[in-house]
Every structure is written in structure tokens, then in C-alpha cells.
Amino acid sequence: MMVETSMLGRFHHQRLDFKRCVPAFITSHKTLFMILWIAAFLSVFIWQRNMVVGGILFFGRVAARPIPMMRPVAFNLTDFGGVGDGVTLNTEAFERAVSAISKFGNKGGGQLNVPPGRWLTAPFNLTSHITLFLAQDSVILAIDDEKYWPLMPPLPSYGYGRERPGPRYGSLIHGQNLKDVVITGHNGTINGQGQAWWKKFRQKRLNYTRGPLVQIMWSSDIVITNITLRDSPFWTLHPYDCKNITIKGVTILAPIIDAPNTDGIDPDSCEDMLIEDCYISVGDDAIAIKSGWDQYGIAYGRPSMNIMIRNLVVRSMVSAGISIGSEMSGGVSNITVENLRVWDSRRGVRIKTAPGRGGYVRQITYRNITFENVRVGIVMKTDYNEHPDDGYDPTALPDIRDISFTSIYGHGVRVPVRIHGSEEIPVRNVTFREMSVGLTYKKKHIFQCAFVHGRVIGTIFPSPCENLDRYNEQGQLVKHSMSQNVTDIDYDF
Numbered sequence: 001m002m003v004e005t006s007m008l009g010r011f012h013h014q015r016l017d018f019k020r021c022v023p024a025f026i027t028s029h030k031t032l033f034m035i036l037w038i039a040a041f042l043s044v045f046i047w048q049r050n051m052v053v054g055g056i057l058f059f060g061r062v063a064a065r066p067i068p069m070m071r072p073v074a075f076n077l078t079d080f081g082g083v084g085d086g087v088t089l090n091t092e093a094f095e096r097a098v099s100a101i102s103k104f105g106n107k108g109g110g111q112l113n114v115p116p117g118r119w120l121t122a123p124f125n126l127t128s129h130i131t132l133f134l135a136q137d138s139v140i141l142a143i144d145d146e147k148y149w150p151l152m153p154p155l156p157s158y159g160y161g162r163e164r165p166g167p168r169y170g171s172l173i174h175g176q177n178l179k180d181v182v183i184t185g186h187n188g189t190i191n192g193q194g195q196a197w198w199k200k201f202r203q204k205r206l207n208y209t210r211g212p213l214v215q216i217m218w219s220s221d222i223v224i225t226n227i228t229l230r231d232s233p234f235w236t237l238h239p240y241d242c243k244n245i246t247i248k249g250v251t252i253l254a255p256i257i258d259a260p261n262t263d264g265i266d267p268d269s270c271e272d273m274l275i276e277d278c279y280i281s282v283g284d285d286a287i288a289i290k291s292g293w294d295q296y297g298i299a300y301g302r303p304s305m306n307i308m309i310r311n312l313v314v315r316s317m318v319s320a321g322i323s324i325g326s327e328m329s330g331g332v333s334n335i336t337v338e339n340l341r342v343w344d345s346r347r348g349v350r351i352k353t354a355p356g357r358g359g360y361v362r363q364i365t366y367r368n369i370t371f372e373n374v375r376v377g378i379v380m381k382t383d384y385n386e387h388p389d390d391g392y393d394p395t396a397l398p399d400i401r402d403i404s405f406t407s408i409y410g411h412g413v414r415v416p417v418r419i420h421g422s423e424e425i426p427v428r429n430v431t432f433r434e435m436s437v438g439l440t441y442k443k444k445h446i447f448q449c450a451f452v453h454g455r456v457i458g459t460i461f462p463s464p465c466e467n468l469d470r471y472n473e474q475g476q477l478v479k480h481s482m483s484q485n486v487t488d489i490d491y492d493f
Helices: 002-026 031-049 091-102 195-202 294-300
Strands: 073-076 110-114 117-121 130-134 138-142 173-176 179-185 189-191 214-217 220-225 228-230 237-240 243-248 251-253 271-276 279-282 287-289 304-316 320-324 332-352 360-381 399-413 415-420 427-439 447-450 452-457 469-471 477-479
Touching (some): 073 091, 091 110, 091 117, 287 304, 320 360, 332 399, 360 427, 399 415, 415 427
Parallel strands (some): 073 110, 110 130, 117 138, 130 179, 173 214, 179 220, 189 228, 214 237, 220 243, 228 251, 243 271, 251 279, 271 304, 279 304, 304 332, 332 360, 360 399, 360 415, 399 427, 427 452, 452 469
Antiparallel strands (some): 304 320, 469 477
């Protein structure tokens, strides 16, 4: 496409040069010959290049982008009987292809190319050392009849299906105990056709928890790039207890309303992870970092840690752009979120927990965050009382501390900050520096706090709550807070 744009640019330049030269040609006996010669040249040029103007194709089709060879061995889905008509069920074709690739694990693995088309399938499993490559205009299409979706045990750190007790539906694309898995392409799509699932969930017609679109468990060295994920039945991309994961250049879409629990990316008990250059607009949290639920998460004991999230544009009308929790019982630490834009959303960034969770949230850094038409920018909530069962320990209290916010900007924000600690779960060591947020409301307690200890460095807007110590830009104490327990939370706006 870049080549064609460049050629069009040269063609346009040639047209301008031609216009400037016309007066000189008119006085020459060669005028007619030159006009005919240029017209013939342009006709050949247009014929050869299959010219595209304004997104419309003339005189033929643009050649498909060549699929790069990323493994020593490559197969096409059609080699295994795949039919991309949107009607034929291709589950066996995917299974045969994955089985064939599994035999090349000790030789560097294999690549499965999914050509342009609509490839209807029931859930299938991946193998180690595989590259699943989605060509431009290819769509892996989930069958939306739950009888084709296998049941799996509850996640061990949840002890519950999440929506219903007992088993849960598996994911469309699934993997367990894998190493070296790549899902990439020329922005091909994996479509979960979640509409039927959402409707049945709202009507309480499902006996089990809905399944994610892509779920990879107990695995390492995972790369997911340059694809579109859309309309998941439940959480969209769910790496569970995985290490060394890269998610880059991924678009994740679901309706912003009436698509319940369609989180974009849910790192769950994951370690050493990079999420960057993504666009996410979904019906729940764009990203929700988790590590298990109440007593089950405490017993499983796998934290989410060392996660970098950067260069994202996200939207969530129902929940938040970036959330931590509420299932964080294994702990969450060393998380950096930077260069984030949250637009037309209910909340910007949020930490949510409750008594019974246990665990911790600490060493969290937010840097260069922009809120655009967001109801509440920064939220910390310690009474998110949703539990898997009655077996949780209400005295298992989470520890929330060491959280910093630097370079926070925005406009059209109703409440820029709402930190709702409690006497049993105070929020400790919170730092604000360089903050200027344009407001839609001008009430007194617009920066809201309860049971929070921390500091403000320099001048920020709007004026911070009384719970925080004030420092100047040189780090010198200007005013000490009289009480960190002051409560001015106002949920009426």
C-alpha cells in the first residue's frame, strides 16, 4: 500500500508538471504528439499498477501481501481441508494442522497460515513452537453454539467458574503448558461472535461461565502481535500463570454497552509482560491485572509482577481503562502504565479490592496519562465486595501502597481522583506530581480521599484533598496533613 501511495504521489506530481508545460507545448508543432505520448504512458501506468483512489480499486485487484516465513516449515489451513466460506466447520482442519506442526517442535516448529476467508470453527488447542498467522482479510470465526465448547475445571486460583459454580467453558483458541507460541498476521481477525453468548447470559440461560476468546495457561515465551480480536463471549485475551509475554499492535473490540465482561486483556498471575501499541474499546475493563480470588488466590500464591503497559488508546464506558483487581489475592507488584489515553470512558485507571482478598498491590507507576471525557479519572476502591463463596476469610486484608502518578492530564473530567481507603484497608504512600485536569464540575470536594497517606509534589490542578502532605518542586515539606483519615467521598457526582 505504501508503494501504491508513493506511485500515486509521483503521478500527481507528473500531472502538475504537465499543466505547467502546456503553454510551451501549444506554441510547438510537437504539441499533439506529446499529448498523445503522455496519455499512452498514463494508460499503461494505470493498467500496470491497478490504481487505487480514495480506497476504490480500478482495473483489477491489489495483490495480497506476501506471508512471511517465520518457521522452518509452513502449512496453509487449506492443506488440511479448510474451507473459508463462513459456513463449513473447520475444527478438524485446525486440529490436523496443529497436530502436524507439533511433530516439528525439535526442528524449530511450524507455521499455520490462515488465508483470506471466514473460517468457522469450534474451540481448538495450540501446540508449542507454533506460529498462527492470519492473513489480511482472514477471519477465524467462533461457532456460537455452546454445545461445541468443551467444559474445563475452574481456574485453581478462583475455585469457581467466575460467573457460575463448577466447570467453565474453554476458550476458542486455547493452550496449556506451552513454550514459544506466536499469534500474528496482517491484521487478520479472531471473532468470537459473542452476541449469542451475551444474550443468553443476560437471560440467565447459561449453566456455566462463558469462555474467553484466547486463553493460554502455564506457558512461556508468548508473542501476540498485529491481529484484531473482537466480540469475545467473555474476557478477550487471558494469559494465566504465564511468563515472558509480549502483546503488541493488537486491536480489541466489543460493543461498549450490552457486551458484559468483555475485558480486553487480563494478565492473571503473569510475570515479565509487555503490552504496547494497542487500541482497545470493549464492554468492560480494557486491561484488568489479576492474581486469583480470595482464599483460592491466596492458596495458589502466584502474583502478577513486572508488567509494562505503554502507548495505548483505550475506551470503557462500563468499567475502566486500566484496572488492577478486584481478584488480586496472589499479589500485584512492579506495574508501569505510561503513555496512555483513555477517552469517553466511565473511569480512567482503577485499583479495586476488598476485605477477604488478602494479597497486595504495590510499586505501581502511572506516567503520562491523558483522560478525555472520563467520568472519574483515578479510582482506588477497597470495598469491592464480590466473593466466590462464603469460605473466604474477612480478616484477610490486602496491603495497598507505593503508588505514584506523574504527568496526569485531561479535559472533560467530572472527578479527577477518588481514593476510597478504609480504616481496615488504608492506602499508603501515594504520590502525585505534575497534574492538570480540566473539569466539568466545580464542586468543592472534586479531589476526593478517605484513609489515604501520601504527598503532592509541586502545584497540581485541581487542588488535592487535605489527606496529603504538600511538598514544593525541590522536595521540601510545605504543609503536613493534619489527618490522613479525613473522608470527603461524594458519590452523588
